[in-house]
Amino acid sequence: MDGLVNPDAARLARERGFGGTAEVHTAQTRYTWVPVVSMATTGLAFLVFAVTVLLEGDAIVSGVLATLLALGVLGAAGWKARSMRATGVEQVYLFSGGLVYTARNRTEALAWSEITAVWRTSIDVHTVTGRLVRRERNLTLEKDAMAHISLTERFAGIESITRSVYRGVTPIQLGRARERLAAGQPVIFPLPVGGDLVVDGQAVTQGKTRIPIAEIRAVETENGSLVIEGQRTLKVTASWIRNLPVLLSLLGVPPRDALH
Numbered sequence: 001m002d003g004l005v006n007p008d009a010a011r012l013a014r015e016r017g018f019g020g021t022a023e024v025h026t027a028q029t030r031y032t033w034v035p036v037v038s039m040a041t042t043g044l045a046f047l048v049f050a051v052t053v054l055l056e057g058d059a060i061v062s063g064v065l066a067t068l069l070a071l072g073v074l075g076a077a078g079w080k081a082r083s084m085r086a087t088g089v090e091q092v093y094l095f096s097g098g099l100v101y102t103a104r105n106r107t108e109a110l111a112w113s114e115i116t117a118v119w120r121t122s123i124d125v126h127t128v129t130g131r132l133v134r135r136e137r138n139l140t141l142e143k144d145a146m147a148h149i150s151l152t153e154r155f156a157g158i159e160s161i162t163r164s165v166y167r168g169v170t171p172i173q174l175g176r177a178r179e180r181l182a183a184g185q186p187v188i189f190p191l192p193v194g195g196d197l198v199v200d201g202q203a204v205t206q207g208k209t210r211i212p213i214a215e216i217r218a219v220e221t222e223n224g225s226l227v228i229e230g231q232r233t234l235k236v237t238a239s240w241i242r243n244l245p246v247l248l249s250l251l252g253v254p255p256r257d258a259l260h
Contacts, residue, residue: 009093009100012109018095025161027090027154092151094164101149110143112168117142117242120162122224141165142242170245177246189247191240199250206234219253 093100098111121138139162142148155161177187181201189197195207203212211230218229221238228234228251241247 006089006091006093006100006102006107008107009091009102009109012100012107013093013095016098016109016111018097018100018109018111020095023092023094023157023160023164025092025094025155025157027152028156090154092155092161094161096168098168099165108149110141110149113172114143115141115165115169116144116173118165118169119239119242119244121239137162139165166245170243170249173243173246174249177250181250187246187250189241189243191236194236197234197236197241197247199247204228204234204251206236209234213251216251219248219251 090103091101093102098109098114100107100109102108117140119140119142121140137153137158139151139158140148141151151158151161177199180187181199186198186200189199191197191206198205199213201213203210204216205211209232211228211232211234215230216228218227220227220229222235224238226234226236226238226241226244228236238244
């Protein structure tokens with residue numbers, strides 16, 4: 001606990017009984033000062049013009065207006081710089097019992113059992129000629145439909161964070177999924193298009209495509225898609241699937257595949 005920088009994070013972790021700190025991750029700050037410098041330069045230029053006009057004694061009204069405009073632009077530059085510095089440090093504190101996330105005007109503690117869904121997205125950034133510059137991987141944690149935390153590659157340790165979150169959340173969600181199956185209820189993995197993936201203990205179904213689990217020959221990732229092969233084939237964008245390790249476990253696939 002002594003290693004925590006943010007006092008609110010330390011307090012919340014103690015109150016929630018999350019245990020000792022396992023990992024602390026800080027996002028890299030990416031400020032762009034171009035708008036501030038541009039506004040400050042423009043403001044100074046107006047101010048020099050205004051002073052020159054006033055000293056010469058001509059067009060006093062124009063000089064006063066230029067002065068007010070200069071002060072307004074400089075004030076805007078100062079406000080912009082202040083707001084950028086006020087964004088605060090974005091950090092994630094990982095514990096055995098959950099995590100604490102801190103950012104601008106936000107400090108939130110989540111026990112692993114409170115996180116209902118975890119999923120990864122991968123965004124390819126290209127040049128105007130189509131050349132791949134980099135692939136950004138993000139991690140989203142969902143508490144409910146209206147509350148979530150998105151962690152980007154500004155965290156140098158995003159891969160380590162991902163593994164820790166999956167280790168904390170997957171056993172709990174997998175246990176809940178198996179309880180549903182034991183009670184005769186299906187486990188549903190919502191998808192934005194094409195119909196939800198549904199596992200009922202006997203088969204995995206999407207729309208009219210149904211593949212008995214006993215007949216699954218392979219489950220692979222291919223160009224960002226999860227491909228389930230049996231007598232028929234299901235192909236789904238992997239980043240759309242919440243709690244992917246849970247789905248893989250229900251299909252008899254080692255969940256480590258979800259981390260790649």
